[in-house]
Amino acid sequence: MKILVVGANGQIGKHLVKTIQESGKSIARAMIRKQEQASYFESLGAETSVVNIEGEIADIAKAAEEVDAIVFTAGSGPHTGPDKTIAVDLDGAVKTIEAAKVAGVKRFIMVSSFDTTRNAIQEAPDSFKPYVIAKHYADEWLRETDLDYTIVHPGALTNDQGTGQVYAATEVARGSVSREDVASVIYECIENHSTIGKAFQVVSGETPIKEAIKKL
Amino acid sequence: MKILVVGANGQIGKHLVKTIQESGKSIARAMIRKQEQASYFESLGAETSVVNIEGEIADIAKAAEEVDAIVFTAGSGPHTGPDKTIAVDLDGAVKTIEAAKVAGVKRFIMVSSFDTTRNAIQEAPDSFKPYVIAKHYADEWLRETDLDYTIVHPGALTNDQGTGQVYAATEVARGSVSREDVASVIYECIENHSTIGKAFQVVSGETPIKEAIKKL
Numbered sequence: 001m002k003i004l005v006v007g008a009n010g011q012i013g014k015h016l017v018k019t020i021q022e023s024g025k026s027i028a029r030a031m032i033r034k035q036e037q038a039s040y041f042e043s044l045g046a047e048t049s050v051v052n053i054e055g056e057i058a059d060i061a062k063a064a065e066e067v068d069a070i071v072f073t074a075g076s077g078p079h080t081g082p083d084k085t086i087a088v089d090l091d092g093a094v095k096t097i098e099a100a101k102v103a104g105v106k107r108f109i110m111v112s113s114f115d116t117t118r119n120a121i122q123e124a125p126d127s128f129k130p131y132v133i134a135k136h137y138a139d140e141w142l143r144e145t146d147l148d149y150t151i152v153h154p155g156a157l158t159n160d161q162g163t164g165q166v167y168a169a170t171e172v173a174r175g176s177v178s179r180e181d182v183a184s185v186i187y188e189c190i191e192n193h194s195t196i197g198k199a200f201q202v203v204s205g206e207t208p209i210k211e212a213i214k215k216l
Numbered sequence: 217m218k219i220l221v222v223g224a225n226g227q228i229g230k231h232l233v234k235t236i237q238e239s240g241k242s243i244a245r246a247m248i249r250k251q252e253q254a255s256y257f258e259s260l261g262a263e264t265s266v267v268n269i270e271g272e273i274a275d276i277a278k279a280a281e282e283v284d285a286i287v288f289t290a291g292s293g294p295h296t297g298p299d300k301t302i303a304v305d306l307d308g309a310v311k312t313i314e315a316a317k318v319a320g321v322k323r324f325i326m327v328s329s330f331d332t333t334r335n336a337i338q339e340a341p342d343s344f345k346p347y348v349i350a351k352h353y354a355d356e357w358l359r360e361t362d363l364d365y366t367i368v369h370p371g372a373l374t375n376d377q378g379t380g381q382v383y384a385a386t387e388v389a390r391g392s393v394s395r396e397d398v399a400s401v402i403y404e405c406i407e408n409h410s411t412i413g414k415a416f417q418v419v420s421g422e423t424p425i426k427e428a429i430k431k432l
Contacts, residue, residue: 056338082298086306086346090353091337121307122272130302137306137353144360 001026003190004067004105006053006060006096007074009037011159012111015183016071017046023187031063053092060099069107069190072096082130089131093138100147107196108147109189111182112139114155114174114201139199150189151199154182167205168212175203188213217242219406220283220321222269222276222312223290224262225253227375228327231399232287233262239403247279269308276315285323285406288312298346305347309354316363323412324363325405327398328355330371330390330417355415366405367415370398383421384428391419404429 003020007013008030020028021044030041030048038048049063053074064070072093076084093110100108113120116136124132142149155177162180167173185202189195192213200216207215219236223229224246236244237260246257246264254264265279269290280286288309292300309326316324329336329351340348358365371393378396383389401418405411408429416432423431 057334082302083342083346086298086302086349090302091349094353118273126299130299133302133307137310 001068061102064103073111090134148196150195153201155203168202217284277318280319289327306350366411369417371419384418
């Protein structure tokens with residue numbers, strides 16, 4: 001399988017590309033914004049494609065040519081303003097979904113936020129609200145498509161080393177989860193077609209990731 | 217007819233409530249954010265309902281009880297940041313659409329931006345982009361509903377006195393239009409069921425508004 005990782009240069013993205021390359025079964029194509037980000041991915045034997053998520057759907061669709069699955073894990077991050085939140089976390093996600101359709105890629109894994117429901121929007125503190133709204137509409141857009149989607153709702157992200165163990169279910173108690181474990185969760189979603197059409201929350205826990213994803 | 221005007225305290229909203237009240241045929245219910253905004257509308261004989269568009273769908277639905285049509289003309293305006301753009305122009309609009317469903321109100325007039333297409337997003341200058349994205353998704357959300365919608369795409373808004381004459385069509389050459397004329401256009405949309413399911417651009421022109429809207 002070939003997997004396009006959109007937002008590959010983010011921390012989850014980097015873990016994910018490594019996991020895919022180390023699987024020996026699949027190849028990652030890292031979609032990155034700048035050519036100078038390529039060396040990490042090239043050293044792993046991954047393909048790279050330089051495309052700005054704020055650009056045209058056609059460019060993202062070109063990056064998605066001949067891949068079997070797309071993972072959206074791009075994010076504007078906490079250091080930019082809500083102008084980038086709406087342009088990347090919402091519009092960038094939707095453009096990637098539309099690019100999947102254009103390129104004929106059915107399988108789509110969305111890395112969302114822990115809770116993107118209407119209630120979560122209403123209860124979010126002002127500073128976090130634009131992000132929750134953006135992720136809410138991106139998830140809604142994906143649900144309305146015919147794509148074989150999975151929506152992953154990770155808890156508070158940490159840079160801890162992965163434990164390989166999580167809790168994953170439609171709803172789990174709020175908690176944290178390492179970016180490395182989230183990358184492993186995404187990889188298992190790609191491997192398990194039983195996750196198609198599902199959305200689930202995931203935090204660190206005590207079930208081996210492979211088993212947790214199979215049981216969803 | 218009773219018409220809920222969401223964003224009544226905006227300039228288009230004020231003109232619209234006045235137009236509705238002066239028609240002698242319909243009554244406006246002005247949805248406003250603060251009680252102290254009520255006197256203008258009360259002096260026109262309109263009803264008022266104090267609801268914050270950033271609040272719950274249920275509150276907006278309550279304001280929409282027993283009305284025959286809803287006009288969304290709220291906007292965060294140019295003096296707030298993109299955090300408010302996403303919360304008001306996108307999420308506030310969608311919540312109003314959802315509130316219409318809850319309240320069983322079928323007729324919905326959306327006051328949009330001149331061009332909310334994908335191309336308009338891609339070509340917008342950075343400072344304007346969050347607004348175009350927000351309006352794009354609000355319009356898309358409305359199109360996907362079963363509501364009897366009309367989407368009005370006005371040109372650059374001015375505070376000039378209305379001329380009563382416009383150009384209106386699916387696509388017109390870019391131009392300006394007074395807020396007073398936009399209010400008259402909205403009123404004619406409410407009066408003309410032939411505008412249901414249509415989206416059109418409008419700029420100042422040479423066709424009497426009543427005729428321009430009938431011909432759409």
